[in-house]
Amino acid sequence: MTNNSSNSNNTNKDKLNKLAADNSIPSEIKNLISKSLSRRTVLAGVGGAGAAVALASCSSGGSSAENVRWANWTEYLDYDEETGENPSLVDFASANGIEVSYKEAILDNDEFTAPLLDKLRSKKDIGYDLVTLTDWMTARWIRLGYTATFTEGGIPNKANLISSLQNPSFDPGRTQSLPWQGIMAGVGWNTEKIPAGIKSIKDLFSPKNKGKVVVLSEMRDTMGLILTHLGIDPSKDFTEDQFMQGIDFLDKQVKDGIVIGVRGNEYTQELRDGNVWAVIGWSGDMFQLKAESDGKFDFALPEEGGIIANDNLMIPVTATNNAAVEKLINYYYDPAVAAKVAAFVNYVCPVEGAQAEMAKFDAELATSEFIFPTEKTKSQLKIFRALTAAEETKFQTAFQSVAGNA
Amino acid sequence: MAVISRPSGKVFALKDNKSAFPYLLLAPGLLWLFMFFILPIANLAQMSTKTSSGETGEFVQSYRFANFFDSFMDASGQFARSFLYATLATLIALAIAYPLAYAIAFKSGKLKNVLLVLVIAPFFVSFLLRTIAWKQILGEEGAVTAILRTLHIISPQTTLTSSAFAVVTGLAYNFLPFMTLPIYASLERIDPRTLEASGDLYANGFTTFRKVTLPLSMPGVVAGTLLTFIPAAGDYINANILGNPNTKMLGNVIEARFFKIVDYPTAAALSFTLMAAILILITFYIRKAGTEELV
Structure with a gap:
């Protein structure tokens, strides 16, 4: 039914994917990994597409089935490892x-978007009808005007979006x-090395x-938490x-030798190896670490407040089947589906009512x-505000400079 | 020389032959160079003088050659570090590789092939994983830190990871085979009779090494140092994975400019400056060391 790229060679691919998603890994290598992935994706996709065509021709009684391409x-x-399918997509x-x-x-985000820019500017099909970006x-x-506006009333379940994200x-x-899923940034630590725990950025x-x-x-996560600590609301203007006060604050921590690294996902490995005791980290990773380590690691939002970033579903302006895409979005905003x-x-679910639905099968x-x-937690979570192009360049340059990269 | 001894008719025939055949033989290589070297370099060159249009990722050509100077001044620290670390790594690799290559070439007997395979073996693992492994080797729970602490060579507070030490050792380790193999190749070629002759002339072992072996192996040393230094100077993976914010190299700056800040002109300008700096250094080095026997 679905051309799911994860359906084949799952374990290996997951490993590659983890490597590929690791921010600390240089992009050149990520490209290599993603290239090998996409080749497989194509191969897997050919088989899947064939099956989809075959099934569609059996079931839909001649009417041409619509197709939504989702990145x-x-x-x-x-994902069901036995059938190799995404159950919710099959149901849909x-x-x-x-x-x-x-x-x-x-x-x-950047590497996905960059090759599509020319097509988006000239409004030519980018090969996807739905994208999921941070x-x-x-x-x-x-x-930049690359997204389509949702049809009025096209997504009735939109009403289920939790209020803080509206x-x-x-x-x-x-x-x-x-929003598709949310990722909280907070503080994580090794409970053996820091038994008192970490309650604040201080x-x-x-x-x-x-x-x-x-x-x-990830600049917005680290700087968002630091700005909050300094009493500056990163979601406001x-x-x-x-912002530069925050940069100076972080720079001091680096110069004083307290902060030893500015890194991507690999911080989890450093925690495991014992080289690092405390981090600004992501909820999903820390959930994993905590679960697998018998309480050796813990995670919390600092008392000053945490940062939440979402990956968002968007319809590119180049899509032509918006009604079908909106149906798909609407489907995932059904609390029962969202719970699944x-x-x-295990990321933050943006759909109201999903918790009650999940309680039915996993209390x-x-x-x-x-x-x-x-x-209470939600009230402590802030979304980093949108930046102008000039701010983006200036702030990112300052942040990279603290990280030693500029 | 050989040409002269041939029947002269043939030589003339070759000289007169204006067929395109040699060029056809060259074509695949030239095409490759054009596609994957000339074109990207030209693209990079025209990017390096652009300026931002005001929107992220969009640039306009304004022939701003000051990009080169500005970017160099901004990243001078990382520049210096790149060359310092690459030099140190090259020296360390040389110190390890020469005795190793010497032992393999002259003292290994039947084990020669096994040892050569062992030198190349790390290449079967991806560069990235090899580098990440160093994090564990030098890590808090690794043997190196434990031994050095027990011997009081480092204090209990000192960590080896996320340090300049880790970056340089990582570089030296990753490029070690590039140093070992050329040295081995030139040592292996040495005619044993020259060593015997040296002994016959009453040179002791050390003098033989200094006067015969070392000079004859110099082409390997020059090739090895080049093959180590050039990639090490442009490397950013070791600094990224094994270093801290104060040990970043120029490669990290270029990477961040390209992918984090989305400032392609600065990244392109820095790439050119790095290339030029390496070229100048290498030219100077080769002039000094001589390349006659390199090929």
């Missing part, structure tokens, strides 16, 4: 007669983007942790001066703060 990140949808296809060709095509890249797409600065009222940068702290190379996906991917997981933050 998403790796391991970001429920049989209920609506819409085939979805699902591609785990996104390994990096807030800041979503903001850029919307700013009005981000880059898309007030959510007319062009809807604790994180305590001289006691000198040389044992790593922060994320902070000024350049305020969330139970699989324990449904209480997980990693998937369903409580009201």
